[in-house]
């Protein structure tokens with residue numbers, strides 16, 4: 526079981542960065558993992574999880590939430606506009622707001638229900654053509670629209686390009702958040718979360734290092 530080990534590594538990274546222990550939220554990314562592995566981590570007392578797919582979340586989390594009412598589930602995958610309504614019912618936070626059509630949709634839905642999950646704006650720090658996220662040059666204008674729409678934006682999220690040194694991307698995301706007065710930084714995964722903590726991450730998203738490799742062929 527990887528939870529104790531990941532928590533120890535996180536605490537060590539917090540100390541090394543001169544940050545308070547417990548100041549970084551560990552999001553346990555449970556997408557595509559066998560239910561038994563997720564339940565073991567829930568029983569071990571962990572309460573913050575990340576999922577990528579609305580359908581998968583709708584299939585498994587209502588039952589776990591009934592048993593563990595203080596569990597939180599964060600949406601970290603791309604969100605289709607036509608699944609936004611379902612997402613508001615399923616998630617405590619959405620890390621992947623990245624386009625105006627979704628801003629409008631979420632704002633309308635949130636107004637109607639009088640509540641909205643915490644919002645992070647995804648930034649395409651590497652300006653990769655195929656990747657989701659707001660381009661760095663367009664971020665400040667986009668954030669103005671998000672705030673004007675009254676969405677509770679808490680911070681920024683990024684996934685650095687594969688093969689790149691992630692540190693310049695983490696640092697750039699931190700600067701973008703600071704100049705926009707945002708305190709949340711969702712960055713760092715299994716392979717690079719210690720670097721992300723050093724760069725100021727407030728939320729790290731750790732899947733395979735905690736649960737083991739994902740097997741996309743045999744979903745439970």
Ligand SMILES: *Cc1c(COP(=O)(O)O)cnc(C)c1O
Nearest residue numbers: 554601714715730731732733734
């Ligand atoms: C799957 C996923 C993760 C977890 O990745 P690991 O490398 O398994 O830690 C983190 N963030 C996002 C956005 C993901 O899609």
